[in-house]
Every structure is written in C-alpha cells, then in structure tokens.
Amino acid sequence: MRRRPYFLIFVLILGYAFFYVPIASMIFYSFNKSRLATVWGGFSTEWYGKLLTNQQVLDAAWLSLRIAFLSATIATILGTMAGMALARFSRFRGRVLFSGLVSAPLVMPEVITGISLVLFFIGLEFLIGWPNGRGFTTITLAHITFSLSYVTVVVQSRLASMDRSVEEAAMDLGSKPLRVLFDVTLPIISPAIIAGWLLAFTLSLDDVVITAFTNGPGTTTLPLYIFSKVRLGVTPDMNALATIIVLLVGTGVALAGFLMYRAEKKRERDVQMAIAANK
Amino acid sequence: MAALAPAPTSAQGEESHLPKAHTFRAWLDREAWRQAIIAIPYLWLLFFFIAPFLIVLAISIGTAQVGIPPVIWKDSFPFGTFDNYAFLTQDDIYWQGYLNSLKVAVIATFFALLIGYPMALGIARASGTWRNVLLLLVILPFWTSFLLRVYAWIGLLGNNSWFNKGLTWILATFFPFWVEGDHIQMMNTNFAVVLGIVYSYLPFMILPLYATLEKLDRTLDEAAMDLGSRPWQVFKDITLPLSVPGIVAGAMLVFIPATGEYVIPSLMGRGDSPMIGRVLADEFFQNRDWPVASSVAVALLAILVIPIMIYNFFQARDARAGAK
Amino acid sequence: MDVEAKPQNGSERPWLDQKAKPFIRIDKVTKKFGDFTAVDNVSLDIFKGELFALLGGSGCGKTTLLRMLAGFEMPTAGRLYLDGQDMTDIPPYERPVNMMFQSYALFPHMTVEKNVGYGLKHEQMTDAQRKDRVRQLLDLVQLTPLAGRKPHQLSGGQRQRVALARALAKQPKVLLLDEPLGALDKKLREQTQFELINIQDKLGVTFIVVTHDQEEAMTLATRIAVMDQGLIRQTGTPTEIYEFPRTRFVADFIGSINIFDGEVKSSAKSKVTVASPTLGTDVTVDHPGTLASGAKVAIAVRPEKISIERKKPGAKAADNAIAGKVMDLGYFGKDSLYRVKLPSGAMVRVNAVNSRRAGENERVAVWEDDVWLTFAPSSVIVLTE
Structure with a gap:
C-alpha cells in the first residue's frame, strides 16, 4: 500500500483554486446589481438583459462566429492534407522545410505573425489590388494560417499511431489509393479531424493580437470589442458577457469530454465481454 | 476477379469508354492527388507565412518616409540600410523592452514549472476516473477564452476587490511592517503580468509534463525503493531525470509566447516599462514607423530562435523515439 | 461457395x-x-x-x-x-x-x-x-x-x-x-x-x-x-x-541437434566412417555417395535419436556407442532431457521418452551417473558445408 501523496493533493487543490477562483468570482459578480463592478449591491440579472440588446456586442459576436466557422473549415481541410503529407509520404522534395513551416506558427509570437501578415496584405493590395482593404477576408486568411498548424499536429499524430496495415488491407482487397482514403483512412481519423476543427474554431474565436493587426475599420470581432472594453476597466456587463462565453464553451467541452469518456468505457466493456465470451 | 493484364494496358482500356468523371478519378489515381495533398498546404504556407516574413525582413532595412507607402528603399546596391537595427540599440525603450520581456518570461516560466510540475505529477498519479476529471479541468480553461481568463484576474487584483482586501488584511495581520494603506497595488505591476502569464500558460506547462510523467514506468520507482531509496530520492534519481523532455517542452511552450506577449502586459502591466510586444505594436499602430516595427520583430525572432530550436530538437527526438 | x-x-x-x-x-x-x-x-x-x-x-x-x-x-x-x-x-x-x-x-x-x-x-x-x-x-x-x-x-x-x-x-x-x-x-x-x-x-x-x-x-x-x-x-x-x-x-535452426566436427576416415558403399576428436571415437554414418578421405565435415544427431543406458551396450556392432556422465537432467513429464558430458568435455543433449512409469529412484539415469549413449548410423547426418 502506497502512502497518500498529501503534498501532491495539496498542490492540486491550490492549483485548481488558482484556475477556477477568478472565474467563479467573475461569474458571481456578473449577477451584481451595483454599477460598480467590485462592490456587491444585491442580486440582479439586468446586465444579461442589457447585453442582449447591445447591438455592438451582437454584431461582433456574429462576425466572430462567421470568421471562426469559415477559417476553421478551411484550416481543417488544409491541415488534414498537411498532416497526411507529413505522416504518410516519407520522402518528397522540401519535406524538411514543409515540416518546419507547419510547426513554426505554433511557436511564433503572435505580434510577429500579426505584423508580417498585415504588411503582406498591404503590399499585396499595393501590387495587385487585392485584398481590397482589410477586414473579413484578411482576418479569415490570417486565422486559417495560424490554426492550420494545430489541425496538422492533431491529424498527424493520429495518423502516426494508426496501423498502416489497415490501409494496405483495403488496397489488397482491390481499392485504389483514393478509395482507401475515403473508405478507411478518413473514417478512422475522423475524431482527430473533428477535434482539429473545434480547436481551430475556438482559436479563431479567441484571437486578439493577429486580428488586431489584420482587421480594418468596421470589422470589430468579439475579442477585439472585449479587449477595448477591458482596457477601460472591469464592468458588470463585461462580467455578464464573459460568463455567457465561459459557460457556453465550458459546458461544451465538459459535455464532449463526458461523451468521449463514456464511449471509451463502453468500448472497454465490449472488449472485456468479447474476451470473457471466448473463454 | 481483377484482370491479370499489365496495369497500363488495363487503365487505358478502361478510360477509353468511361465517362468524364471516371477519367478524373483515373487521373487522381495516377498519384496526382498525392502531389495535390502536399502542394496545397505547402503553397498556402509559403504564400501566407514565408512571403509575409520576407516582406518584414525587406521593410526592416527600408527607410521610413511620410507618404504612401510609408517606407522607401535606396535605388542602388545594397538597397537597404541597417540604421533601424542600429537605432534599436540606441534608444533605451527597445533594449529595455527586450530585457523586460526576457525577465518576465523567465520568472513566469519558473513559476509555471514550480506550480505545473507537482500538478502534472499529481494528475499522472491519480487513479482512472479522477485522472480524467483532473485532466479535463486543466484542458477546460485552455479551450475557454484566453482574454476572458485574463479579465477574470483583473477583477480579482483591482484595489477594491474582495481578493485584494482579503490579502491586505491577511498580510497586515501577520506582517504589519510590510503593508501600508488599505490595499496592495497589484494591477499595473510586473507582478500582475507574471501572474497573468503563469495563469494563462499553465495548461501548456502541465499538458506536456503530464504526457511525459504518465508514460513513466512506475515499476522503476518500485525498483528504486526496493534498492533502498526514500521517496524523495526516488523522485530526484528517477522521476525528475526521466521527465526532462516534458520539462523542456513545457518551459519552451511558456517561455516563447510569454516573451512576445502583448495582451497581458497591455491589460495588466505598467505603462512606463512596456514589454517588447507592446513596443512593437505601438511602433506600428501609434508611430506608424514600419521599418522600426519590422526590425523590432526581426530582432525578437532572433532572440527566440535558440529556444525554438531547443524545442524542435526535443520534439524531433521524441517523435523519433515514438517511431521506434 | x-x-x-x-x-x-x-x-x-x-x-x-x-x-x-x-x-x-x-x-x-x-x-x-x-x-x-x-x-x-x-x-x-x-x-x-x-x-x-x-x-x-x-x-x-x-x-x-x-x-x-x-x-x-x-x-x-x-x-x-x-x-x-x-x-x-x-x-x-x-x-x-x-x-x-x-x-x-x-x-x-x-x-x-x-x-x-x-x-x-x-x-x-x-x-x-x-x-x-x-x-x-x-x-x-x-x-x-x-x-x-x-x-x-x-x-x-x-x-x-x-x-x-x-x-x-x-x-x-x-x-x-x-x-x-x-x-x-x-x-x-x-x-x-x-x-x-x-x-x-x-x-x-x-x-x-x-x-x-x-x-x-x-x-x-x-x-x-x-x-x-x-x-x-x-x-x-x-x-x-x-x-x-x-x-x-x-x-x-530447426529443432535441437548435437553437432560435432570430424574428418572422413573412410568411405564405401554408402557408409562413411568419420573420426571425431570431440566424441573420442569413430562414427559410422549412412551417407549416399562417397566422400574423400580427410575431408572436414560435421556430423549431427538429434537428441531424440540417441538412446541412453546405464549398462554398456552389447556387441551390436551396427550402432555407435559413446560413454559419458549425466550433468543435467530436465524432467518434462512425457520425456526427459539429459545433458551428458563426454570425456573430451563436449556436451551431448539426449532426449528420452519416459515410456515406463517410474518413481524418482527408478529413473533410467540421474545426475553423476555414468552412462552409455548409442545411435544408429542411419540417424546421423553428415554436413559437408
């Protein structure tokens, strides 16, 4: 019998308090009646009501969702391709440069990516007249560029751990490579592709710095709106907005985690039963 | 049963009487789609990642001017000038910005490791269901908005918050000689920036550490204990050395973005000693000095090249080990 | 189907x-x-x-x-x-x-x-x-x-x-x-x-x-x-x-076998006599064709084709017989494996089916027993490569 690691339990409790106390405090104060964000003035949901009639917030949220959806979808397609190229084609010209290119945006400071993209877009417009000013298009292109790396990593690692003989078996049974891709490879890695899409979606929905560089007049995404408000200090309506977003995403992730956990448990049970039945 | 005729003949034979769609499929089967799979993301990254960076390099050796474009190059060899880089060494604000960034990043990385390591170890040692729940609780903030999590701390650190007041009361009770007044100034200090960075990037520290620690064979611990090591010695002799790859990965994942961090110092830091990310943004947005902003970016990347290479080296080694 | x-x-x-x-x-x-x-x-x-x-x-x-x-x-x-x-x-x-x-x-x-x-x-x-x-x-x-x-x-x-x-x-x-x-x-x-x-x-x-x-x-x-x-x-x-x-x-590679180096002494009528210093005796082998005298060969016998006895075998001239001492004995139930040391120091593996039910004291041979190993000429393989 091992001794209980009291020290580790203590650190874990402190660590999770560190993670969650600020968020809990923020949620609590979002129901504060007082206009002063930090002084408790009784329970109220009026800030939530105000938020729903704030056209600026709603516009920003709608813009962010549209950009996130589009950029995540394109980034997932490109990232899946890149992941397959890296995991499946062992030799092609420029492979080293390619793998470097894919991993660079993961570690590149956002200010550098931001400034280089905006200067690039300005230069491009100067030379060929496209993109016409900065806004939806340039933000989306920038988001695709940095989030495709994340999709690539997720897809590549799933492919690397996949048994290649499954693909060979499909080919052996008469499927040409493209058929193998659609019949076998893509269905098997589909959870990774979905995870990659969700990751790209939330990254886009959350991005401040690169968006700040590549946006134009009239394209204020939700994070940019929040950033400009937060600079001025803590307000109860920001608390309410933050609470809605955190709870929405939190519930979504927790639910996804729970469903995955349950599927895994069911799978384990199936395997156990199959072994038991054979005995 | 498939025909046994040689492949080229059969492919041609099929094509001649098949509709267009099948011809496209045949084209795809002739490995063209493989090239497409490589080429499309490759070209995307060359176009939207390498080309922009080359433009930054080019602008960093240009000269600022009033007009459009706000940058101009010499029309004869060597076309550019290193004046902008020289300027970075002359004005205090730049090299202090770099120093300030490195200082904050090093301290934040250290504290993230200090908190993250025992947490990762605790998660890795937890039993089945607990481990999943704890892991989910680390990943959860990672998915929720970064900006809003920083915002949550701003709420706590403010001079009138319950947290600040509580902390002031505790400190005033136990260490009265430290505290003056009814609050502690925490917002707009380097302390707040370090705290914000540790808080935001802690999952990046915990997850690679957890991945390494979780893979460790616990029978090694038992073997060491069997040979007479006490728990602390087991940790020092076995667990710690074997988790070095996780430590390096986690430290780099915190250090690199922390150095170039813009949002946290803007919201929580002091205005008078900005970090380099803030300097870069101000140079671009406020001063509209593209060449100087570009050379700040190039110099920042130059500083980060070494940690990025260390990170890639360990990742590649890990990948090789995984392949074996 | x-x-x-x-x-x-x-x-x-x-x-x-x-x-x-x-x-x-x-x-x-x-x-x-x-x-x-x-x-x-x-x-x-x-x-x-x-x-x-x-x-x-x-x-x-x-x-x-x-x-x-x-x-x-x-x-x-x-x-x-x-x-x-x-x-x-x-x-x-x-x-x-x-x-x-x-x-x-x-x-x-x-x-x-x-x-x-x-x-x-x-x-x-x-x-x-x-x-x-x-x-x-x-x-x-x-x-x-x-x-x-x-x-x-x-x-x-x-x-x-x-x-x-x-x-x-x-x-x-x-x-x-x-x-x-x-x-x-x-x-x-x-x-x-x-x-x-x-x-x-x-x-x-x-x-x-x-x-x-x-x-x-x-x-x-x-x-x-x-x-x-x-x-x-x-x-x-x-x-x-x-x-x-x-x-x-x-x-x-296939199964287990005893291999000894030797030299062809004489060769006639699909019978070859090989002198093996390790075995300490000449071995008669059935071999199709003839081999040149003095040729270096190896002879190989599978463990189950050797019989083990405590008594010196009679004058059955057809079989090869060698004396040795049991060093190791592995009892597997249906059969037993003996490792027998020859005077030259070489070890021979012998596999014997326990066809008779016998208690521990009634075994064919136990540790340190002096034994005789016999095998037929037809059981021996000559490896020329």
Whole structure:
C-alpha cells in the first residue's frame, strides 16, 4: 500500500483554486446589481438583459462566429492534407522545410505573425489590388494560417499511431489509393479531424493580437470589442458577457469530454465481454 | 476477379469508354492527388507565412518616409540600410523592452514549472476516473477564452476587490511592517503580468509534463525503493531525470509566447516599462514607423530562435523515439 | 461457395515433377532498403494448391518477400510471376492475391459483415450475390452469429477468423498469411492450425504462410523454405528439412541437434566412417555417395535419436556407442532431457521418452551417473558445408 501523496493533493487543490477562483468570482459578480463592478449591491440579472440588446456586442459576436466557422473549415481541410503529407509520404522534395513551416506558427509570437501578415496584405493590395482593404477576408486568411498548424499536429499524430496495415488491407482487397482514403483512412481519423476543427474554431474565436493587426475599420470581432472594453476597466456587463462565453464553451467541452469518456468505457466493456465470451 | 493484364494496358482500356468523371478519378489515381495533398498546404504556407516574413525582413532595412507607402528603399546596391537595427540599440525603450520581456518570461516560466510540475505529477498519479476529471479541468480553461481568463484576474487584483482586501488584511495581520494603506497595488505591476502569464500558460506547462510523467514506468520507482531509496530520492534519481523532455517542452511552450506577449502586459502591466510586444505594436499602430516595427520583430525572432530550436530538437527526438 | 476443385493434375508432389509448371515463380528477386539487403537474389517455385511456409527468424526477409508478392513492396531486381503472367509491376489492388495481415488489419469502423464484404464492392455482382457470398464466408469460419459486431467486440480468435474470411472473399488465386497464428494463445493456436489446413484443403487455394514458429511451419506446410539474412537456406518438405538438413544453419535452426566436427576416415558403399576428436571415437554414418578421405565435415544427431543406458551396450556392432556422465537432467513429464558430458568435455543433449512409469529412484539415469549413449548410423547426418 502506497502512502497518500498529501503534498501532491495539496498542490492540486491550490492549483485548481488558482484556475477556477477568478472565474467563479467573475461569474458571481456578473449577477451584481451595483454599477460598480467590485462592490456587491444585491442580486440582479439586468446586465444579461442589457447585453442582449447591445447591438455592438451582437454584431461582433456574429462576425466572430462567421470568421471562426469559415477559417476553421478551411484550416481543417488544409491541415488534414498537411498532416497526411507529413505522416504518410516519407520522402518528397522540401519535406524538411514543409515540416518546419507547419510547426513554426505554433511557436511564433503572435505580434510577429500579426505584423508580417498585415504588411503582406498591404503590399499585396499595393501590387495587385487585392485584398481590397482589410477586414473579413484578411482576418479569415490570417486565422486559417495560424490554426492550420494545430489541425496538422492533431491529424498527424493520429495518423502516426494508426496501423498502416489497415490501409494496405483495403488496397489488397482491390481499392485504389483514393478509395482507401475515403473508405478507411478518413473514417478512422475522423475524431482527430473533428477535434482539429473545434480547436481551430475556438482559436479563431479567441484571437486578439493577429486580428488586431489584420482587421480594418468596421470589422470589430468579439475579442477585439472585449479587449477595448477591458482596457477601460472591469464592468458588470463585461462580467455578464464573459460568463455567457465561459459557460457556453465550458459546458461544451465538459459535455464532449463526458461523451468521449463514456464511449471509451463502453468500448472497454465490449472488449472485456468479447474476451470473457471466448473463454 | 481483377484482370491479370499489365496495369497500363488495363487503365487505358478502361478510360477509353468511361465517362468524364471516371477519367478524373483515373487521373487522381495516377498519384496526382498525392502531389495535390502536399502542394496545397505547402503553397498556402509559403504564400501566407514565408512571403509575409520576407516582406518584414525587406521593410526592416527600408527607410521610413511620410507618404504612401510609408517606407522607401535606396535605388542602388545594397538597397537597404541597417540604421533601424542600429537605432534599436540606441534608444533605451527597445533594449529595455527586450530585457523586460526576457525577465518576465523567465520568472513566469519558473513559476509555471514550480506550480505545473507537482500538478502534472499529481494528475499522472491519480487513479482512472479522477485522472480524467483532473485532466479535463486543466484542458477546460485552455479551450475557454484566453482574454476572458485574463479579465477574470483583473477583477480579482483591482484595489477594491474582495481578493485584494482579503490579502491586505491577511498580510497586515501577520506582517504589519510590510503593508501600508488599505490595499496592495497589484494591477499595473510586473507582478500582475507574471501572474497573468503563469495563469494563462499553465495548461501548456502541465499538458506536456503530464504526457511525459504518465508514460513513466512506475515499476522503476518500485525498483528504486526496493534498492533502498526514500521517496524523495526516488523522485530526484528517477522521476525528475526521466521527465526532462516534458520539462523542456513545457518551459519552451511558456517561455516563447510569454516573451512576445502583448495582451497581458497591455491589460495588466505598467505603462512606463512596456514589454517588447507592446513596443512593437505601438511602433506600428501609434508611430506608424514600419521599418522600426519590422526590425523590432526581426530582432525578437532572433532572440527566440535558440529556444525554438531547443524545442524542435526535443520534439524531433521524441517523435523519433515514438517511431521506434 | 464455388469451391475450386483440388488440383488433380500430376502427383501430390508437383515439385518433384520436372515438367510441372510452377504457379508462382519468384525469379532472382532482390529487395534493398538503402544499404540493407532484405531479400537477396531469391528464386523459388511454388505450385498450385500448396501450403507453403516461409520460415525464419525476425529480419530474415520472409515478410518482405510476402509483401512483394502482395504488391506493397517493389523488388529492387528480379521478377514475380503468377500463373505464367508477370505480376511485378501490377499494383496491389489489381493482383488476384489477398493477404491476411499479422495484426489482422480489420477495419475498426466496420462490422464483421462489412469487413468481409469490403473486397466484393469492386466485383461485378448483384447485391444479393454479394450478400450470399458474405453469408457463405461467415458460415465457413463459423461467425454468422457475430455478423453485426465491430472488431473491438471480438476476441483474438474471432478477429483472426474475420481476417481469414475477408481475405478469402475475393477468391484469390493465392492467399498470403503473415504470422496467421502469432497473436493467438497456445491452445487456440493448435486448434486454429487444423482449421486453416481444413479450409485450405476445402478451397484448394494456394497458401503462402510466413512464420517464425517452426512447429507451426511443420504442421501446416506441404513445403518449407528456411530463410536467413535474405537468403533461402533450404527448401523441402517438413520431413526433408528436419531429417535431412543440408546445412549447419538449417540443422541448428530447426529443432535441437548435437553437432560435432570430424574428418572422413573412410568411405564405401554408402557408409562413411568419420573420426571425431570431440566424441573420442569413430562414427559410422549412412551417407549416399562417397566422400574423400580427410575431408572436414560435421556430423549431427538429434537428441531424440540417441538412446541412453546405464549398462554398456552389447556387441551390436551396427550402432555407435559413446560413454559419458549425466550433468543435467530436465524432467518434462512425457520425456526427459539429459545433458551428458563426454570425456573430451563436449556436451551431448539426449532426449528420452519416459515410456515406463517410474518413481524418482527408478529413473533410467540421474545426475553423476555414468552412462552409455548409442545411435544408429542411419540417424546421423553428415554436413559437408
């Protein structure tokens, strides 16, 4: 019998308090009646009501969702391709440069990516007249560029751990490579592709710095709106907005985690039963 | 049963009487789609990642001017000038910005490791269901908005918050000689920036550490204990050395973005000693000095090249080990 | 299922017939991976209806050879023929050859039924025919009740049978099996071994099995090719490989054997006398043909072909007899293994069946006993290589 690691339990409790106390405090104060964000003035949901009639917030949220959806979808397609190229084609010209290119945006400071993209877009417009000013298009292109790396990593690692003989078996049974891709490879890695899409979606929905560089007049995404408000200090309506977003995403992730956990448990049970039945 | 005729003949034979769609499929089967799979993301990254960076390099050796474009190059060899880089060494604000960034990043990385390591170890040692729940609780903030999590701390650190007041009361009770007044100034200090960075990037520290620690064979611990090591010695002799790859990965994942961090110092830091990310943004947005902003970016990347290479080296080694 | 008729033409041993046409011809095939030669100029003929085993340790090239037959690897040099046609450049999806993978490679997202029917998607047949075929295959491997299950809901043995049914679905001319029983536990392996033979017998499909397990190769195969370092060291029936190994490697690799160096003393009338300093005596050996006096050879005797006694054997001049001392004794129940030390210091392994029920004090011989070992001239193999 091992001794209980009291020290580790203590650190874990402190660590999770560190993670969650600020968020809990923020949620609590979002129901504060007082206009002063930090002084408790009784329970109220009026800030939530105000938020729903704030056209600026709603516009920003709608813009962010549209950009996130589009950029995540394109980034997932490109990232899946890149992941397959890296995991499946062992030799092609420029492979080293390619793998470097894919991993660079993961570690590149956002200010550098931001400034280089905006200067690039300005230069491009100067030379060929496209993109016409900065806004939806340039933000989306920038988001695709940095989030495709994340999709690539997720897809590549799933492919690397996949048994290649499954693909060979499909080919052996008469499927040409493209058929193998659609019949076998893509269905098997589909959870990774979905995870990659969700990751790209939330990254886009959350991005401040690169968006700040590549946006134009009239394209204020939700994070940019929040950033400009937060600079001025803590307000109860920001608390309410933050609470809605955190709870929405939190519930979504927790639910996804729970469903995955349950599927895994069911799978384990199936395997156990199959072994038991054979005995 | 498939025909046994040689492949080229059969492919041609099929094509001649098949509709267009099948011809496209045949084209795809002739490995063209493989090239497409490589080429499309490759070209995307060359176009939207390498080309922009080359433009930054080019602008960093240009000269600022009033007009459009706000940058101009010499029309004869060597076309550019290193004046902008020289300027970075002359004005205090730049090299202090770099120093300030490195200082904050090093301290934040250290504290993230200090908190993250025992947490990762605790998660890795937890039993089945607990481990999943704890892991989910680390990943959860990672998915929720970064900006809003920083915002949550701003709420706590403010001079009138319950947290600040509580902390002031505790400190005033136990260490009265430290505290003056009814609050502690925490917002707009380097302390707040370090705290914000540790808080935001802690999952990046915990997850690679957890991945390494979780893979460790616990029978090694038992073997060491069997040979007479006490728990602390087991940790020092076995667990710690074997988790070095996780430590390096986690430290780099915190250090690199922390150095170039813009949002946290803007919201929580002091205005008078900005970090380099803030300097870069101000140079671009406020001063509209593209060449100087570009050379700040190039110099920042130059500083980060070494940690990025260390990170890639360990990742590649890990990948090789995984392949074996 | 349209069971192909068993090949009636020719004898049961087509490889002995000079005029028989090989079904699969591997012609001087070499495969290199960079500097490493996995398969080194291998030529091999395999006949229709055979159950052929490629036997060897890991890294001997057997799996590479199999993957070249399936089309997953291209030979660096040489050609592969099937039924008289050159297959070398044909991609795997157009070869009338199917493979059962070592990991089984079942599609994890498809049911048993879909797995088995997958290869039929590309065949010209109606849905009803396809369904019918899948049902027959599931009957053949006794998996009909599990048709709707996914692979992770099956036990190892069931997965193996799905993989077999899936590989047989397209009625391949040749079935390639990569370590077909490797992932099964010992008991299941024995049972499955015979099922495989029965199915092969029933369908008459040519099987090529890759295995590292010699017992498996011996039970399954009509013929075995022993591979080592990319080369085929010997090809023959299980009996030929075991009783008449041609090289020291094959003799040593298959089963257990005692090998001693010696020198030919005299040679006449298919009897050879070999002087062996290690054995301390001359050994008479049955050997076809004659050998030059003074030639360096090795003589080999399998442990079970030596009998062990405490008494000095009588004047049975036909047998070879050597004295020694029991150093080790391993009791396995049905038989015992003795390690006997000769005066020269060499060790001889002797395997004796415990045909008589005997208590611990009634054994044939125990530690430190002086014993006599005898073996017939016909039991000794002369290795000239």
